[in-house]
Amino acid sequence: MKASEIALDLFATEESGAVRQAAPVLPNGAAYLQGFALADEHVLLEALATVVSAAGFRHMVTPGGHVMSVAMTNCGDRGWFTDRRGYRYTTHDPDSGNPWPAMPDVFRTLAERAAAASGYSSFLPDACLVNRYEPGARMSLHQDHNERDMTSPIVSVSLGLPATFQFGGLARTDPVQRVRLAHGDVVVWGGAARLAYHGVLALKDGVHAAMGRARINLTFRRAG
Secondary structure (H helix, E strand, C coil): CCHHHHHHHHCCCCCCCCCCCCCCCCCCCEEEECCCCHHHHHHHHHHHHHHHHHCCCECCECCCCCECCCEEEEEECEEEEEECCEEEEECECCCCCCECCCCCHHHHHHHHHHHHHCCCCCCCCCEEEEEEECCCCCEEEECCCCCCCCCCCEEEEEEECCEEEEECCCCCCCCCEEEEECCCCEEEECHHHCCCCEEECCCCCCCECCCECCEEEEEEECCC
Protein backbone atom coordinates (compact mmCIF):
# COMPACT_ATOMS: atom_id res chain seq x y z
CA MET A 1 0.00 0.00 0.00
CA LYS A 2 1.33 3.45 -0.94
CA ALA A 3 1.89 6.09 1.73
CA SER A 4 -0.83 8.23 0.14
CA GLU A 5 -3.29 5.34 0.49
CA ILE A 6 -2.25 4.85 4.11
CA ALA A 7 -2.93 8.54 4.67
CA LEU A 8 -6.48 8.12 3.38
CA ASP A 9 -6.99 5.20 5.77
CA LEU A 10 -5.66 7.16 8.75
CA PHE A 11 -7.34 10.48 8.01
CA ALA A 12 -10.83 10.73 6.51
CA THR A 13 -11.32 13.20 3.66
CA GLU A 14 -14.38 15.43 3.95
CA GLU A 15 -14.62 19.19 3.69
CA SER A 16 -14.76 21.53 6.68
CA GLY A 17 -15.00 25.29 6.75
CA ALA A 18 -12.18 27.42 8.09
CA VAL A 19 -12.23 31.06 9.16
CA ARG A 20 -8.88 32.82 9.11
CA GLN A 21 -7.83 35.37 11.73
CA ALA A 22 -5.63 38.42 11.87
CA ALA A 23 -2.10 37.43 12.85
CA PRO A 24 -1.79 37.56 16.66
CA VAL A 25 1.03 39.46 18.33
CA LEU A 26 2.92 37.00 20.53
CA PRO A 27 5.48 37.82 23.24
CA ASN A 28 9.14 38.45 22.47
CA GLY A 29 10.77 35.21 21.33
CA ALA A 30 7.58 33.72 19.84
CA ALA A 31 6.22 33.87 16.30
CA TYR A 32 3.03 32.87 14.48
CA LEU A 33 3.44 31.76 10.85
CA GLN A 34 0.04 31.54 9.20
CA GLY A 35 -0.25 28.73 6.66
CA PHE A 36 3.52 28.17 6.66
CA ALA A 37 3.25 24.38 6.25
CA LEU A 38 0.74 24.40 3.39
CA ALA A 39 3.38 24.43 0.64
CA ASP A 40 4.55 20.99 1.82
CA GLU A 41 1.08 19.65 2.60
CA HIS A 42 0.91 16.62 0.31
CA VAL A 43 4.38 15.22 1.02
CA LEU A 44 4.00 16.15 4.71
CA LEU A 45 0.85 14.02 5.06
CA GLU A 46 2.44 11.09 3.23
CA ALA A 47 5.44 11.24 5.58
CA LEU A 48 3.11 11.45 8.57
CA ALA A 49 1.27 8.31 7.46
CA THR A 50 4.60 6.48 7.20
CA VAL A 51 5.60 7.50 10.74
CA VAL A 52 2.26 6.46 12.22
CA SER A 53 2.40 3.11 10.43
CA ALA A 54 5.78 2.39 12.05
CA ALA A 55 4.86 3.60 15.56
CA GLY A 56 1.15 3.89 16.20
CA PHE A 57 -0.65 6.44 18.31
CA ARG A 58 -1.24 5.57 21.96
CA HIS A 59 -2.74 7.30 25.02
CA MET A 60 0.13 7.69 27.46
CA VAL A 61 -0.22 7.77 31.24
CA THR A 62 1.17 10.56 33.42
CA PRO A 63 3.21 9.81 36.57
CA GLY A 64 0.05 10.57 38.56
CA GLY A 65 -1.88 7.87 36.70
CA HIS A 66 -3.92 10.16 34.44
CA VAL A 67 -4.59 8.81 30.95
CA MET A 68 -3.96 11.64 28.49
CA SER A 69 -6.86 12.51 26.18
CA VAL A 70 -4.39 13.27 23.38
CA ALA A 71 -2.94 10.23 21.58
CA MET A 72 0.80 10.41 20.85
CA THR A 73 3.72 8.94 18.97
CA ASN A 74 7.20 10.16 17.98
CA CYS A 75 9.84 10.20 15.29
CA GLY A 76 13.48 11.18 15.31
CA ASP A 77 16.53 10.20 17.33
CA ARG A 78 14.55 10.66 20.53
CA GLY A 79 10.92 10.45 21.49
CA TRP A 80 9.03 11.98 24.41
CA PHE A 81 7.32 9.45 26.66
CA THR A 82 5.43 9.37 29.93
CA ASP A 83 4.25 6.59 32.22
CA ARG A 84 4.05 6.03 35.98
CA ARG A 85 7.87 6.24 36.11
CA GLY A 86 7.92 9.85 34.89
CA TYR A 87 8.40 12.11 31.88
CA ARG A 88 11.45 11.45 29.72
CA TYR A 89 12.98 11.09 26.28
CA THR A 90 13.86 7.64 24.95
CA THR A 91 15.73 6.43 21.87
CA HIS A 92 13.39 3.43 21.53
CA ASP A 93 9.63 3.06 21.60
CA PRO A 94 8.91 1.51 25.02
CA ASP A 95 5.81 -0.23 23.62
CA SER A 96 7.62 -2.12 20.83
CA GLY A 97 11.27 -1.97 21.84
CA ASN A 98 12.14 -0.67 18.37
CA PRO A 99 13.90 2.64 17.67
CA TRP A 100 11.48 5.48 17.03
CA PRO A 101 10.93 5.99 13.27
CA ALA A 102 13.47 8.26 11.60
CA MET A 103 12.38 11.85 11.21
CA PRO A 104 11.28 12.35 7.58
CA ASP A 105 13.33 14.88 5.63
CA VAL A 106 10.23 16.96 4.91
CA PHE A 107 9.56 17.21 8.68
CA ARG A 108 13.11 18.30 9.47
CA THR A 109 13.28 20.80 6.62
CA LEU A 110 9.92 22.35 7.56
CA ALA A 111 10.98 22.74 11.20
CA GLU A 112 14.32 24.29 10.26
CA ARG A 113 12.69 26.71 7.79
CA ALA A 114 10.05 27.78 10.32
CA ALA A 115 12.68 28.33 13.00
CA ALA A 116 14.84 30.37 10.64
CA ALA A 117 11.84 32.49 9.61
CA SER A 118 11.29 33.22 13.31
CA GLY A 119 14.88 34.25 14.00
CA TYR A 120 16.37 30.88 15.04
CA SER A 121 18.70 30.05 12.18
CA SER A 122 20.65 27.19 13.78
CA PHE A 123 17.78 24.93 14.88
CA LEU A 124 18.60 21.22 14.45
CA PRO A 125 15.64 19.16 15.71
CA ASP A 126 16.31 15.63 16.90
CA ALA A 127 12.80 14.85 18.20
CA CYS A 128 9.28 15.26 16.87
CA LEU A 129 6.33 14.54 19.16
CA VAL A 130 3.22 13.76 17.10
CA ASN A 131 -0.06 14.48 18.91
CA ARG A 132 -3.51 13.42 17.67
CA TYR A 133 -6.48 15.37 19.03
CA GLU A 134 -9.98 14.04 18.52
CA PRO A 135 -13.07 16.07 19.53
CA GLY A 136 -12.94 16.77 23.26
CA ALA A 137 -9.20 16.12 23.61
CA ARG A 138 -7.17 18.88 25.23
CA MET A 139 -3.72 19.70 26.57
CA SER A 140 -3.51 21.51 29.90
CA LEU A 141 -1.11 24.39 30.45
CA HIS A 142 2.46 23.11 30.75
CA GLN A 143 6.09 23.95 30.04
CA ASP A 144 8.38 22.00 27.71
CA HIS A 145 11.33 21.50 30.07
CA ASN A 146 12.41 17.87 29.64
CA GLU A 147 14.88 18.83 26.91
CA ARG A 148 18.60 19.17 27.71
CA ASP A 149 19.00 22.00 25.19
CA MET A 150 17.04 25.07 26.27
CA THR A 151 18.78 27.34 23.75
CA SER A 152 16.83 25.85 20.83
CA PRO A 153 13.22 26.84 20.13
CA ILE A 154 10.07 24.74 19.98
CA VAL A 155 8.43 24.49 16.55
CA SER A 156 4.76 23.49 16.54
CA VAL A 157 2.92 22.60 13.31
CA SER A 158 -0.89 22.32 13.19
CA LEU A 159 -2.69 20.01 10.75
CA GLY A 160 -6.38 19.23 10.47
CA LEU A 161 -9.19 20.70 12.55
CA PRO A 162 -8.70 24.19 13.98
CA ALA A 163 -7.76 24.45 17.65
CA THR A 164 -7.50 27.17 20.27
CA PHE A 165 -3.89 27.43 21.39
CA GLN A 166 -3.19 29.04 24.76
CA PHE A 167 0.10 30.90 25.17
CA GLY A 168 0.99 32.30 28.58
CA GLY A 169 4.01 33.47 30.52
CA LEU A 170 6.73 31.91 32.64
CA ALA A 171 4.32 31.31 35.55
CA ARG A 172 1.19 29.19 35.35
CA THR A 173 -0.85 32.10 36.76
CA ASP A 174 0.28 34.60 34.09
CA PRO A 175 -2.36 35.91 31.66
CA VAL A 176 -2.99 33.61 28.69
CA GLN A 177 -3.42 34.66 25.08
CA ARG A 178 -5.72 32.54 22.93
CA VAL A 179 -4.69 31.91 19.32
CA ARG A 180 -6.78 30.07 16.74
CA LEU A 181 -4.57 27.61 14.85
CA ALA A 182 -5.76 26.29 11.49
CA HIS A 183 -4.41 23.66 9.10
CA GLY A 184 -0.87 24.57 8.09
CA ASP A 185 -0.25 27.17 10.80
CA VAL A 186 3.05 27.09 12.69
CA VAL A 187 4.02 28.60 16.05
CA VAL A 188 7.65 28.94 17.13
CA TRP A 189 8.86 29.97 20.57
CA GLY A 190 12.31 30.25 22.09
CA GLY A 191 14.61 32.75 23.77
CA ALA A 192 12.72 34.64 26.47
CA ALA A 193 9.58 32.64 25.66
CA ARG A 194 11.20 29.18 25.63
CA LEU A 195 9.65 28.13 28.96
CA ALA A 196 6.31 29.85 28.45
CA TYR A 197 3.28 27.90 29.63
CA HIS A 198 1.08 26.75 26.76
CA GLY A 199 -1.77 24.39 26.07
CA VAL A 200 -4.75 23.59 23.84
CA LEU A 201 -8.43 23.95 24.72
CA ALA A 202 -10.76 21.00 24.13
CA LEU A 203 -11.00 20.35 20.40
CA LYS A 204 -14.37 21.17 18.88
CA ASP A 205 -16.06 18.62 16.63
CA GLY A 206 -15.84 19.00 12.89
CA VAL A 207 -14.52 17.41 9.72
CA HIS A 208 -11.40 18.55 7.90
CA ALA A 209 -10.80 17.89 4.21
CA ALA A 210 -7.43 16.20 4.71
CA MET A 211 -7.59 14.90 8.29
CA GLY A 212 -11.20 14.00 9.01
CA ARG A 213 -12.37 14.45 12.63
CA ALA A 214 -8.91 15.08 14.03
CA ARG A 215 -6.12 17.57 14.57
CA ILE A 216 -2.48 16.52 14.32
CA ASN A 217 0.22 18.57 16.00
CA LEU A 218 3.91 18.09 15.13
CA THR A 219 6.12 19.48 17.88
CA PHE A 220 9.82 19.69 17.05
CA ARG A 221 12.47 19.97 19.76
CA ARG A 222 16.21 19.70 20.28
CA ALA A 223 16.08 17.21 23.12
CA GLY A 224 19.68 16.01 23.33
